[in-house]
Amino acid sequence: MSRKGIWILLVLMLVAVLLLLLPLADRTSRSERVIVDHTLKEIFHPGCFDQAETTNYLDEVSFSRATETLGYQIEDGCSKERLETGKESVISKIFNE
Numbered sequence: 001m002s003r004k005g006i007w008i009l010l011v012l013m014l015v016a017v018l019l020l021l022l023p024l025a026d027r028t029s030r031s032e033r034v035i036v037d038h039t040l041k042e043i044f045h046p047g048c049f050d051q052a053e054t055t056n057y058l059d060e061v062s063f064s065r066a067t068e069t070l071g072y073q074i075e076d077g078c079s080k081e082r083l084e085t086g087k088e089s090v091i092s093k094i095f096n097e
Contacts, residue, residue, distance in 0.1 A: 045083050
């Protein structure tokens with residue numbers, strides 16, 4: 001293999017490793033379904049709904065709609081744990097799910 005071929009291979013391997021390690025993926029998927037309380041303007045994870053104190057004005061929407069369009073916040077501790085914001089690497093997303 002020529003020197004040029006080795007350099008191309010090394011660059012491609014470096015790019016592949018960086019794509020796996022750089023924080024590119026959202027911690028919580030934008031399409032994940034959540035429960036919102038329109039009276040309290042809060043977001044709840046479905047797994048935390050039983051212990052949450054809510055009113056009767058509830059709806060089910062995507063996480064992105066709840067945070068971006070409606071501007072609601074996550075106040076419940078259980079929901080904050082399950083609906084983390086920010087980015088994480090692709091490799092950690094693969095191993096954590």
